[in-house]
Amino acid sequence: MNPDSYLYLSAILFSLGALGVLIRRDAIVVFMCIELMLNAANLAFVTFSRMHGRLDGQIFAFFTMVVAAAEVVVGLAIIITVFRTRRSASVDDANLLKY
Amino acid sequence: MSAALLATQSAATHLLAGPVTSTGGGETFLFWVGASISVLGALGLIFSKKAVHSALCLAGVMICLALFYMAQGAVFLGVVQIVVYTGAIMMLFLFVLMLIGIDAPESLTETIRGQRWAAVLVAVLFGAILIGVFAHAKLGPFAGMDQANAAAGGNVPSLAHLLFARYFWAFEVSSAVLITSALGAMVLAHRERVTARRTQKELAADRFKRYSKDPSVIVTPMPNPGVYAQHNAVDTPALLPDGSIAQLSVNATLRAQGEVRGITPLPVPLPHEAADGDGASPAGANGSGRHEEVGA
Amino acid sequence: MPQFPDAVSNQNMTNWFLGSFDTHIPWWFILVVIKAVAAFAILVVLTLFNIWYERRVVSFMQMRIGPNRVGPQGLLQSLADGVKLALKEDIVPTNADKPVFWIAPLLSAIPAFLAIAVIPWGPAVSIFGHWTTLQLVDLPVGVLYVLAISSIGIYGIVLAGWSSGSTYPLLGALRSSAQMISYEVAMGLSFAGVFLYAGTMSPSGIVNAQQHGWYFYMLPLSAIIYIIAMVGETNRAPFDLPEAEGELVGGFHTEYSSLKFALFFLAEYINLVTVSALAVTMFFGGWRAPVPISLWSGANSGWYPMLWFMIKLLIFVFVFIWLRGTLPRLRYDQFMAFGWKVLIPVSVLWLLVVALFRQLRNAGDLDRAHAVPIGIGIAAVFLLLVVALEVRERNQIRRTPPPTVPDYEPLAGGFPVPPMPGQSAPAVPRRPQFARTAAAPAPALNGTTAEEASTR
Numbered sequence: 001m002n003p004d005s006y007l008y009l010s011a012i013l014f015s016l017g018a019l020g021v022l023i024r025r026d027a028i029v030v031f032m033c034i035e036l037m038l039n040a041a042n043l044a045f046v047t048f049s050r051m052h053g054r055l056d057g058q059i060f061a062f063f064t065m066v067v068a069a070a071e072v073v074v075g076l077a078i079i080i081t082v083f084r085t086r087r088s089a090s091v092d093d094a095n096l097l098k099y
Numbered sequence: 100m101s102a103a104l105l106a107t108q109s110a111a112t113h114l115l116a117g118p119v120t121s122t123g124g125g126e127t128f129l130f131w132v133g134a135s136i137s138v139l140g141a142l143g144l145i146f147s148k149k150a151v152h153s154a155l156c157l158a159g160v161m162i163c164l165a166l167f168y169m170a171q172g173a174v175f176l177g178v179v180q181i182v183v184y185t186g187a188i189m190m191l192f193l194f195v196l197m198l199i200g201i202d203a204p205e206s207l208t209e210t211i212r213g214q215r216w217a218a219v220l221v222a223v224l225f226g227a228i229l230i231g232v233f234a235h236a237k238l239g240p241f242a243g244m245d246q247a248n249a250a251a252g253g254n255v256p257s258l259a260h261l262l263f264a265r266y267f268w269a270f271e272v273s274s275a276v277l278i279t280s281a282l283g284a285m286v287l288a289h290r291e292r293v294t295a296r297r298t299q300k301e302l303a304a305d306r307f308k309r310y311s312k313d314p315s316v317i318v319t320p321m322p323n324p325g326v327y328a329q330h331n332a333v334d335t336p337a338l339l340p341d342g343s344i345a346q347l348s349v350n351a352t353l354r355a356q357g358e359v360r361g362i363t364p365l366p367v368p369l370p371h372e373a374a375d376g377d378g379a380s381p382a383g384a385n386g387s388g389r390h391e392e393v394g395a
Numbered sequence: 396m397p398q399f400p401d402a403v404s405n406q407n408m409t410n411w412f413l414g415s416f417d418t419h420i421p422w423w424f425i426l427v428v429i430k431a432v433a434a435f436a437i438l439v440v441l442t443l444f445n446i447w448y449e450r451r452v453v454s455f456m457q458m459r460i461g462p463n464r465v466g467p468q469g470l471l472q473s474l475a476d477g478v479k480l481a482l483k484e485d486i487v488p489t490n491a492d493k494p495v496f497w498i499a500p501l502l503s504a505i506p507a508f509l510a511i512a513v514i515p516w517g518p519a520v521s522i523f524g525h526w527t528t529l530q531l532v533d534l535p536v537g538v539l540y541v542l543a544i545s546s547i548g549i550y551g552i553v554l555a556g557w558s559s560g561s562t563y564p565l566l567g568a569l570r571s572s573a574q575m576i577s578y579e580v581a582m583g584l585s586f587a588g589v590f591l592y593a594g595t596m597s598p599s600g601i602v603n604a605q606q607h608g609w610y611f612y613m614l615p616l617s618a619i620i621y622i623i624a625m626v627g628e629t630n631r632a633p634f635d636l637p638e639a640e641g642e643l644v645g646g647f648h649t650e651y652s653s654l655k656f657a658l659f660f661l662a663e664y665i666n667l668v669t670v671s672a673l674a675v676t677m678f679f680g681g682w683r684a685p686v687p688i689s690l691w692s693g694a695n696s697g698w699y700p701m702l703w704f705m706i707k708l709l710i711f712v713f714v715f716i717w718l719r720g721t722l723p724r725l726r727y728d729q730f731m732a733f734g735w736k737v738l739i740p741v742s743v744l745w746l747l748v749v750a751l752f753r754q755l756r757n758a759g760d761l762d763r764a765h766a767v768p769i770g771i772g773i774a775a776v777f778l779l780l781v782v783a784l785e786v787r788e789r790n791q792i793r794r795t796p797p798p799t800v801p802d803y804e805p806l807a808g809g810f811p812v813p814p815m816p817g818q819s820a821p822a823v824p825r826r827p828q829f830a831r832t833a834a835a836p837a838p839a840l841n842g843t844t845a846e847e848a849s850t851r
Contacts, residue, residue: 001127007233015226020145022218050171053242066273070280077287178539186546311809
């Protein structure tokens with residue numbers, strides 16, 4: 001098995017995540033699919049760091065994790081606030097800014 | 100002996116830091132098993148009816164990815180992936196799902212007609228483009244993490260050398276990002292209290308004041324069901340000292356539905372058993388409500 | 396001194412045995428399998444022992460006997476309980492989410508077994524002629540691995556509570572897991588101090604680094620914080636409100652019965668052993684013998700260190716049981732406030748001090764002769780701060796005027812009330828004919844004479 005296979009797996013997971021973002025309407029599930037895309041990108045980073053024999057890819061994956069954690073915290077807080085006021089967590093219903 | 104120890108350890112960790120263009124048998128097995136689980140988990144994430152099942156599928160995918168990181172030599176990153184992503188981020192998702200109860204299943208009717216199939220087509224084409232790019236890219240031989248990890252005596256010290264020297268500024272900025280996001284979450288999720296919170300003392304005093312006006316207010320914890328009776332089920336009432344049923348010991352809902360279990364009387368001892376000794380009264384409360392010498 | 400069997404003849408015999416297979420099974424694989432099975436067996440036997448031990452010790456503290464019927468001294472009681480649990484009826488609530496209801500106990504029990512894989516039980520020994528350490532795996536990030544595995548164990552609890560489909564389990568599960576996550580932060584911060592001193596995250600490296608001194612007195616605050624956090628992490632008393640019967644019936648395992656409940660029970664006791672083993676490894680020298688015994692040169696080699704490790708582990712288990720038998724339960728908001736507002740700030744400040752100290756030692760600016768007085772000085776400053784804050788608080792309490800209390804009304808609100816602090820009950824006038832005077836002393840009670848009654 002060529003270690004390139006990790007890159008193919010990363011591509012598959014990323015496109016599956018993108019599919020989930022487009023299909024699902026529950027805001028939290030959409031958010032989880034975004035997390036899947038971030039994780040797929042992390043896998044690609046680690047594979048490339050192994051290819052080059054340097055640790056920079058792992059450092060970048062580390063920072064991606066940190067930023068993803070911060071993003072999840074704020075994003076879930078926003079979803080909770082929207083749910084509290086509008087009683088719906090569907091992304092189709094958050095349409096007040098629609099012309 | 101320490102050389103033998105090192106040999107044992109390196110033999111046991113020979114899965115890490117694979118060779119140049121093809122990996123060893125152990126890593127291949129791990130990859131195929133892990134890849135299948137990841138793809139199945141991703142499909143489960145997208146197509147699950149309940150949001151909690153999606154969250155669990157995603158947690159499974161993340162654990163597989165952590166195993167991949169460890170297999171590729173990024174040991175610290177693998178463990179941090181489990182601690183941060185699976186242990187904290189997915190737990191946060193689960194908490195929000197369970198506390199806020201955003202659980203209503205989505206309706207299958209589309210707001211934009213044909214969006215689902217268009218999305219599937221777009222995602223498949225996108226995946227194909229990505230795989231094509233990777234297939235055509237000139238990816239050289241894999242150098243492996245052996246040398247990079249050994250540069251400072253291990254994966255963790257080497258990462259530390261890089262993190263605190265070259266990427267120090269990014270490190271500090273990311274800490275600022277984390278603090279800001281924590282504050283932002285607190286601001287968004289905050290609920291301002293308009294009245295002061297009542298303490299345990301105030302609640303208890305209030306309860307006794309209401310009791311003084313209306314004696315039917317209950318100020319003590321209610322009796323547990325089935326105490327001193329034969330069964331411990333929630334619909335078996337407890338018995339009062341005189342053998343009668345304590346109404347408060349059964350849930351009000353069950354009482355309203357009339358689902359209070361009756362009490363079967365204990366078997367009466369035979370006359371020659373009862374004659375043994377004067378004080379040997381039938382032990383415990385007998386359920387048929389006979390009022391003779393209970394608790395003698 | 397026991398004679399270990401001859402290494403060469405053992406190797407010959409086992410090579411003959413292995414040679415009879417078609418494929419050559421590498422030695423390290425066999426040793427790993429042996430160690431894994433041994434770790435599993437030790438954990439299960441320790442759990443059975445701990446259940447019995449806990450019941451006997453708690454009974455002793457409560458001045459009763461405890462289980463003593465099943466087997467000699469009741470030792471087989473846990474086995475009987477396990478068999479009983481396995482044979483009980485398995486009830487699944489109607490509202491339960493079936494797949495998650497089934498997975499949750501597994502998610503709780505399996506990580507409990509996995510975490511013991513990195514704990515070193517002893518140094519290098521000879522098994523069948525091959526030298527190997529008494530440790531299943533030595534990851535370079537071993538201690539973080541234990542933290543990661545316990546994070547996965549929390550999933551079992553959260554999912555158990557949610558999938559039961561009723562309110563008490565959900566509340567218990569959320570409280571329990573929030574508590575475990577909060578105390579994990581304090582645990583991680585106390586680990587950081589040990590990492591700074593040992594220079595490595597691998598448990599065997601940490602045990603090796605404690606050759607010249609154990610970390611519980613070199614990093615006292617880290618040890619104290621870790622011990623408090625480990626009690627909170629395992630949901631044991633006094634932090635066991637999410638499982639208390641009077642509060643939440645059973646907490647997250649209310650709706651579970653039979654084998655699934657047995658798995659939760661097992662997971663809790665194994666977590667107890669794991670966090671105790673980690674405490675012994677990180678702060679109490681792991682398998683190293685304490686000072687009087689370590690003067691004997693054979694104390695830290697061969698199979699003896701496993702004995703020291705087990706003794707220290709059982710002492711920690713006893714401390715856990717002692718805490719359960721002695722301390723009352725803390726309220727949930729009290730111990731969450733304690734975890735976040737006291738433990739974490741104190742650990743962060745302590746970590747700053749430790750890092751500063753370590754850096755000065757590493758840079759050579761601080762040699763041992765200066766380090767000890769400075770350490771004592773820091774401890775003295777810390778103690779002075781604590782004393783000063785305490786004195787200030789007491790002065791404040793003394794200086795605030797007592798709250799004005801209204802006069803005592805015996806029948807306030809329509810029912811009799813005792814006097815509040817600051818009030819005093821009026822003297823009850825006694826009826827004259829029952830007044831006790833010297834002329835008419837009280838009638839003798841219990842055979843005492845009148846003189847003894849009046850002189851009392």
